[in-house]
Amino acid sequence: MTGDWTEHFARFRDMAPGRINLAAHSHHDWPDVSFAGQGLAxxxxxxxxxDKWDLVFGELIPAVQAGIARHLDLPDPATIAFAPNxxxxxxxxxxxxxVRRPPRVLTTGAEFHTARRQLTRLAEDGLILLDEVAAEPFATLHDRLLGVIAAGGHDLIYLxxxxxxxGATLGDLAALVRAVPSPETLVAIDGYHGYLALPTDLSAIADRAFYIAGGYKYAMAGEGCCFMHCPPGYGPxxxxxxxxxxxxxxxxxxxxxxxxxADGGRFLGATFDPSGLYRMRAVLDWLAGEGLDAGIIHRHAIALMRQFLAGLDALQLEALSAENLITPLGDPAAHGNFLAFRTEEAGALEAALAQRGIASDHRGDVLRFGFGLALDEGDVTDALERMSGLQI
Incomplete structure (x- = not known):
């Protein structure tokens, strides 16, 4: 049995009562407390x-920093900076x-568009030298990354x-960070699909690695409230x-x-809309009050994922067969909180599911289903019933 927190998302769900949001990895429902946070802004x-900025910097930001630091086991909340994206x-x-030479950047071949587009564009003009490690096969990704990282020669490692x-993970982040041979290399971990989806303890690498995430997905606070942990002394x-x-x-x-x-404030930009931070503080306070953390959220998502996969087996939808599932299941630490299927029909399936009131999304030939606190077993059962007879 899983838990049921759907009552805390009543406002969001009631705005679209016919929708089943199986896209928590893309746009998570917001809990009701975020509505009050938005109003307070x-x-x-x-x-x-x-004069609101005195409150924003004096009360709001320190509260959100402290909440994030608790979930990531960061020793000093002041290392956290905020930005709209x-x-x-x-x-x-x-x-x-x-700047006196093209810096060398290491990444994987499966980074989100934010990094992939920007890095590729800079590489086109020779402004950076870009090294990419192929993501698949996932079973060997960690070891292959370790080898390339240990060889050195990079100015920035962005993973x-x-x-x-x-939905595949990189495995032991601390081992990857420790493998970096040069103290001059900047190391950045994009945690957008990991923060509040996977238990994440950064205490061992807080003094060495940047960590970037935001509120749009499993943090449940919406757009405009991204953050970065900034290790002391790096990028001063x-x-x-x-x-x-x-x-x-x-x-x-x-x-x-x-x-x-010297703290995370060195990476701040300019004037921004603080309402996202109001929502994020409200959500963090709600999580604390409910005793919820990434471990509970991850276990809840895994239970719903297993229910969903069992139901798909019974439906015998060829495009969504076990053979097309690319998310590495088994070890809970090896994957996040969404399922990814590789199929040429990904786009058509997303459209067909939307017609049945099921929100999913696709990226190229990959169809994704995300699971979070806003869903319960009844939602998954309902989604599977709607998918019965689905044909593409």
Missing amino acids: WIDAARLAG THDFLRRLLSCLP SQVLFNS RPRDTGWYAAFGTLTAAPGSSIGYP
């Missing part, structure tokens, strides 16, 4: 006008790299904790810098008038 803006952080990391187009002076990075205790390099704080 408006009220504080009206009550305080420009993860692309802002990628740009700032790239702006920390050497996803959970690969967006399969991003060239891509906004005026919000001028807050706090600043230190300027010799011969420079531009100072930066």
